[in-house]
Amino acid sequence: METDDFDTLDVLSVASSGDDTVSNSVDYSGVQMCLAYYDMSGVRHHVFSQVDKNGYASIPLPSNYASGDWFGFILLKRSLPPAGKYNVQVHFASNTFISYGGSSLWFSSHYNNVHDPESSFGVTGTYSSGDFYLSSNVSIGASAQQFNISNWLKSDTGTPPWGGYVSISFTKLSNDAPVQGGSPGTDNVDQDINQSISNNTAQQVEQGDTIIELIKNTIQTISSQLTAFWNQLAGEFTNLYAKMTQQHSEQLQADRDNTDDIIAADNANTDKVTGAIEKHGNFIIEGLKSLFIPSDEYFKSWFDGMYQFFNDRLGFLMLPVDLLVRMVDIYTSAGSSSVGIPFPEFKWMDGTVIIPGQTVQFDFLNTDWGKGIQDKLYFVGNLIMIGALLSLMHRKFEEVLRN
Known part of the structure; x- marks a missing residue:
């Protein structure tokens, strides 16, 4: 077989x-x-x-x-x-x-x-x-x-x-x-194979569901982490913006303070410069004044000296001039009151008044003629002052040139 x-x-x-x-x-x-x-x-x-x-x-x-x-x-x-x-x-x-x-x-x-x-x-x-x-x-x-x-x-x-x-x-x-x-x-091998295939399919489906669930959990975790990250990032930017705003405000305030300090310093410097200029100007003026005018009483002393000089040499001839000067002085010092010469009263020992006190008024000075005389007296006084000033300047220049 x-x-x-x-x-x-x-x-x-x-x-x-x-x-x-x-x-x-x-x-x-x-x-x-x-x-x-x-x-x-x-x-x-x-x-x-x-x-x-x-x-x-x-x-x-x-x-x-x-x-x-x-x-x-x-x-x-x-x-x-x-x-x-x-x-x-x-x-x-x-x-x-x-x-x-x-x-x-x-x-x-x-x-x-x-x-x-x-x-x-x-x-x-x-x-x-x-x-x-x-x-x-x-x-x-x-x-x-x-x-x-x-x-x-x-x-x-x-x-x-x-x-x-x-x-x-x-x-x-x-x-x-x-x-x-x-x-x-x-x-029954075929039945066992089919059962195995069914089991494997069910297992694969279960594994697929597990994978899907894992993917969902992973996505949820990533989403949560991203949300937390963005929240943290937003918080950091908010804090950073707040700090920048605060620093900007502080810088502006510091700039204002510095500006005020600069203005105050400029004002102080200006005051110092102005004071220095004024002091320097006053120094120059006082120097020139001391150069040409020995003292504040110089003109008065000079006028008194001249008056005494003429009085010693003219004697009684100075009486009209003296009266004129006194009258002008009374007139200029009287202000709005009338110009006159006061006379004292005369009385006996028992108090009987013989001649009462009175003032002789010079009403003619209020007339146009009197005002003309007053202007001429002012003119003469100005000439005397100018002459005295020129004489003083001449003497001072001689002193400077000699020294």
Whole structure:
């Protein structure tokens, strides 16, 4: 009977104990080495070790280790292939002795708002001095979250530390290929894929809503920060404008004060200059006056001297002149009263008045003729004064020239 490739893929592949030709196809970042063990109280614990990029991992001896339960590897979501049927092969090369009593594969899936379902089934493995090789056809659903490869430990196995290199490979099978087991919900792969798509869509919508909400919150935060910034900026400008206005007012007031001070200083300087000019003018006038006029009584003394000079030489001939001078003096000193010569009264010892006191009036001075005589007397007096002034100036010039 003829066979084809599909028939060959349907056959369960079991490698011999010496077959280690498994080419790794998974992302090691999602693969962890795991040891399940019991402590002295019978409580089960798990310890994990991340597989590095070369496929190596090791687990030290836990401090509370009493006995082993199972040893193997865990594949997380990012290390699993897309939904479908696959042949999975696992090869582990141990660097220490481990005694295995059988193997199983375990799956868990995730659906929104329900408990995560689980499924497991036993597989036949090949073991040698701690190494093991497993191969099985499995069905992986779109909702599969975790895939465990477990090897049960015998009681005569050694104790950790355990370590070594692991290689895991998934090979795609046809949709009608038989499988030994798979993740929960893979009886109808199409339905599981649709459910996964629905879950992913709902998750994406939820993530989209979350993103939209984050964007809204971010925009609101930015808007609030901008509002606060503009309010702060407006407040700063308001304060700055107020300070500038205050400084401008203070500067104007200072300018006014300075202007008043300058005006006051100018006035003081003007007063000083004016006073200096007046003092200087007075000094010059007083100097000229003292130069030509020896004293304020000079003309009176000169006139008295001249009068005495003529009186000594003319004798009684000076009487008419004397009377004329007295009459003029009386006239000029009388003001608005009549001009006259007063005569005292004569009386006896017993008080009998012989000649009463009287004043002989010179009414003729009030006539045109008298006024003419008065003007002529003024003219003569002016000539005398001018002559005296010229004589004085002549004498002073002679004194200056001689000195």
